[in-house]
Amino acid sequence: MAVLDASISIVGINIIYFAIMPPRIPQHQKVINYLKANPLIRFAAKEIAKAIVDQYPEDYIEKRQNPRFTDDKAFLSQIVAEIGAQKGAILKANSHVFWQDKPRPRIYWYNPDAIRSQTTVDNVPEDEDITDEEQNLIETCSTANSFVLSEQQLYPLLVEYLKSDLSLFCQRIDEKRSKNLRGNGGNQWLHPDIVAMQPVDKGWNDLVRTCVQQGGGQSVRLWSFEVKKELNSSNVRKCFFQAVSNSSWANEGYLVTMLLTDNNVEQELRMLSALHGIGVILLNAENPSESEILLPAIARPEIDWQSVNRIVVENEDFRDFVELVSTYYQTGRIRSKDWNKV
Numbered sequence: 001m002a003v004l005d006a007s008i009s010i011v012g013i014n015i016i017y018f019a020i021m022p023p024r025i026p027q028h029q030k031v032i033n034y035l036k037a038n039p040l041i042r043f044a045a046k047e048i049a050k051a052i053v054d055q056y057p058e059d060y061i062e063k064r065q066n067p068r069f070t071d072d073k074a075f076l077s078q079i080v081a082e083i084g085a086q087k088g089a090i091l092k093a094n095s096h097v098f099w100q101d102k103p104r105p106r107i108y109w110y111n112p113d114a115i116r117s118q119t120t121v122d123n124v125p126e127d128e129d130i131t132d133e134e135q136n137l138i139e140t141c142s143t144a145n146s147f148v149l150s151e152q153q154l155y156p157l158l159v160e161y162l163k164s165d166l167s168l169f170c171q172r173i174d175e176k177r178s179k180n181l182r183g184n185g186g187n188q189w190l191h192p193d194i195v196a197m198q199p200v201d202k203g204w205n206d207l208v209r210t211c212v213q214q215g216g217g218q219s220v221r222l223w224s225f226e227v228k229k230e231l232n233s234s235n236v237r238k239c240f241f242q243a244v245s246n247s248s249w250a251n252e253g254y255l256v257t258m259l260l261t262d263n264n265v266e267q268e269l270r271m272l273s274a275l276h277g278i279g280v281i282l283l284n285a286e287n288p289s290e291s292e293i294l295l296p297a298i299a300r301p302e303i304d305w306q307s308v309n310r311i312v313v314e315n316e317d318f319r320d321f322v323e324l325v326s327t328y329y330q331t332g333r334i335r336s337k338d339w340n341k342v
Contacts, residue, residue: 024059027052027082028089035097035110042100042109045290049079077286084289091116106290149258149285151193154227156342158194158256158281161288168196168223169339171321178315187314189245192253194225195321197339199328219332220325222303224250225281231269232261240272247278249307252297256281269295 025033030052035043043051053060053076060079069075083090084106091097095115100107155172162168175191198221224247228239240255247253255278260266269280279297284290311318324338 025056026089027079028086028093030056031083031086031090031108032094032097032110035108036094036112039110039112042107044107045080045083045287046076048108049076049083053079080290081287084287149229151227151229154229154256154258154283154285155194157285157288158225158227158283158291159340159342161281161283161291162194162196162223162225163340164289165291166198168198169324169334170194170196170342171317171324171339172342173315173317173321175315177317180314189242190311191315191318192224192243192246192250193227193256195250195318196223196225197221197321197325197328198223198251199334218251220328221251221299222249222325224253225256226254227256227283229257230259230261231255231257231265233265233268236265236268237272240269240276240278243278244276249304249311251300251303252279253277254279254281254293254297256283258283258285266294273298 031048034048034051034055063078064075069078087099090108091099094110096110096112098109098111098114098116159170159172162170171194173191173193173195175187178187178191180187200219200221224243226239226243226246228235231239239257243253243255255269257280260269260282272278273280273295277298277300279293280295282292282294284292308322312322328334
């Protein structure tokens with residue numbers, strides 16, 4: 001609690017008095033207050049962040065002076081990421097606040113005439129604090145626009161999005177770990193940047209899981225991702241067909257980028273995606289949770305195991321990935337420490 005002291009003089013007598021400053025409103029409550037003041041209007045986190053910073057400028061003076069925020073945009077990205085991390089606190093504090101995750105960006109609104117179901121409230125995460133992992137992500141996101149990100153720096157941001165929003169278990173595939181048995185250029189367009197496993201049987205009854213396994217059904221789905229910083233009219237077709245080549249083995253393959261330079265690039269991608277089934281993800285480097293699937297992949301019912309074998313023979317990272325998938329097939333167990341390492 002902040003205390004402001006001052007003194008006045010009355011007939012030569014100094015009197016000291018204390019003015020007690022009201023405590024700062026927690027940020028999650030600021031969000032609720034703003035939504036409540038604008039009922040039924042739907043806001044993205046970025047709009048809310050700007051509004052509460054404008055409404056409570058004195059509360060953000062010290063934070064804004066942190067040297068890692070090179071400009072106002074980087075600072076605002078910090079507040080946006082914090083709002084996302086504090087979603088549990090926001091929802092638990094007021095049952096009239098609603099949110100919509102899909103499609104991106106996430107939307108919040110206040111409905112004075114409706115109350116969320118108890119089931120929804122019970123499913124809100126208990127931890128209202130930002131974890132160390134989330135804080136590291138926030139710091140990465142908030143400085144993303146202050147320098148040019150390399151393709152390699154996008155990998156952990158993509159993995160964070162895939163893990164938190166799509167519940168995938170990811171692995172990085174480094175082409176430098178390949179044997180290059182076929183000589184120079186023999187492995188061109190062979191390696192995806194990120195691969196992932198989706199355990200579709202998670203939560204199934206053991207009887208159902210056993211039945212699917214014995215019947216030759218799939219208990220997992222495999223995903224593949226090719227990452228590019230930017231797609232423009234000069235590189236869009238080359239990048240797309242690279243994704244086609246190195247993702248042809250997977251149930252779902254995606255081309256991931258931060259930027260489409262113009263509408264013509266998007267139209268080209270829509271045409272190619274419809275023909276070849278590769279999806280497109282727009283990665284938000286400032287706040288990965290605000291990334292979106294622009295074009296969903298056309299799912300393949302079966303994995304091309306011959307192509308999988310081709311990559312396994314060449315690349316140690318991919319071999320490790322297939323071994324982890326095999327372990328899940330056999331045991332149904334996932335060790336978190338084995339996954340999402342970049």
